[in-house]
Amino acid sequence: MSTYEDYNQKSHLYDTQRYAVGTDVMAAMMQFYCGKKLQDLHILDAGCGTGNYAKALVGMGARQITLLDASSGMLEMVKCKLSDYIARGVVKQVIEAKMPPVPFPDGTFDVVMFNLVLNHLDRGDPAFPNGVNTLKESIRILRPDGLIVVSTILSSTFSSVTWFSQLNMELTNRFNATILPSVEQFEKMFEDAGIKCIQKLNILGSDLYKSYYNLNGSLDESWRKPSAYWSFATTEEVATAVQKVEMLKANGEYEKWVKEHDHTNSSGVLTIFICKRSLANI
Numbered sequence: 264m265s266t267y268e269d270y271n272q273k274s275h276l277y278d279t280q281r282y283a284v285g286t287d288v289m290a291a292m293m294q295f296y297c298g299k300k301l302q303d304l305h306i307l308d309a310g311c312g313t314g315n316y317a318k319a320l321v322g323m324g325a326r327q328i329t330l331l332d333a334s335s336g337m338l339e340m341v342k343c344k345l346s347d348y349i350a351r352g353v354v355k356q357v358i359e360a361k362m363p364p365v366p367f368p369d370g371t372f373d374v375v376m377f378n379l380v381l382n383h384l385d386r387g388d389p390a391f392p393n394g395v396n397t398l399k400e401s402i403r404i405l406r407p408d409g410l411i412v413v414s415t416i417l418s419s420t421f422s423s424v425t426w427f428s429q430l431n432m433e434l435t436n437r438f439n440a441t442i443l444p445s446v447e448q449f450e451k452m453f454e455d456a457g458i459k460c461i462q463k464l465n466i467l468g469s470d471l472y473k474s475y476y477n478l479n480g481s482l483d484e485s486w487r488k489p490s491a492y493w494s495f496a497t498t499e500e501v502a503t504a505v506q507k508v509e510m511l512k513a514n515g516e517y518e519k520w521v522k523e524h525d526h527t528n529s530s531g532v533l534t535i536f537i538c539k540r541s542l543a544n545i
């Protein structure tokens with residue numbers, strides 16, 4: 264089974280669907296737990312994608328940031344978007360590499376962040392060997408007081424709070440089992456890697472997704488195309504979801520159905536884990 268979803272195909276569409284939600288909270292946590300100002304922290308954005316989080320952090324004052332991703336297409340977007348900061352040396356390096364390993368010398372960074380990445384490393388393997396090895400690598404490349412920031416969508420969150428995931432629960436259950444770990448699975452990954460989670464946060468709202476309330480989205484291929492969820496669906500599963508939307512619309516029940524199945528404002532979509540190396544690793 265493939266352990267890596269190829270983002271080259273959707274790199275030019277990715278930013279039409281995502282915001283760097285939670286960056287302000289991450290920046291505050293980094294400064295608080297590292298005891299340094301943002302501009303003094305060397306941050307690795309591991310699995311940076313198109314650089315949304317890096318760009319937001321630089322906008323808040325970060326002055327030393329390194330980016331890594333396995334997809335050359337995503338990195339092309341980074342190089343365009345952050346060209347000024349690359350020229351000024353604020354972005355120190357942009358590296359194409361598939362994790363694990365994480366190819367930097369020991370003790371390089373104050374913070375290693377993985378935004379919506381760890382869940383992509385082990386498709387369908389409940390022991391998460393690549394996730395665990397990547398987290399172990401993050402300890403190696405961190406300075407002694409360094410921080411690890413992991414953001415993710417949990418399987419329980421996805422299926423119970425986002426309205427579109429409830430159009431076809433069979434698809435959602437398969438997607439969850441293959442690609443979205445539960446909170447218990449993340450905790451086991453941290454334990455196996457020798458990492459201690461010191462803070463868990465949920466960001467309320469649906470702001471991770473652009474056009475989340477575009478109710479015709481699920482009927483629109485350009486809305487579905489950048490999404491890992493929809494790329495997971497068979498043609499028949501997409502057709503079933505579209506059929507359900509059309510039926511609800513025809514009955515004048517669609518808006519009400521979406522409202523009843525959307526719980527992003529009370530539960531949120533994005534979960535952030537703030538972690539340090541465990542005592543045994545100091």
Ligand SMILES: C[S@@+](CC[C@H](N)C(=O)[O-])C[C@H]1O[C@@H](n2cnc3c(N)ncnc32)[C@H](O)[C@@H]1O
Nearest residue numbers: 270310311312332333334337361362378379383
């Ligand atoms: C959902 S995107 C998240 C991108 C970015 N962190 C963000 O939040 O906008 C997942 C990213 O992880 C990258 N990725 C997946 N597996 C990887 C691996 N083994 N090593 C490095 N990057 C990987 C993909 O290429 C993609 O850019």
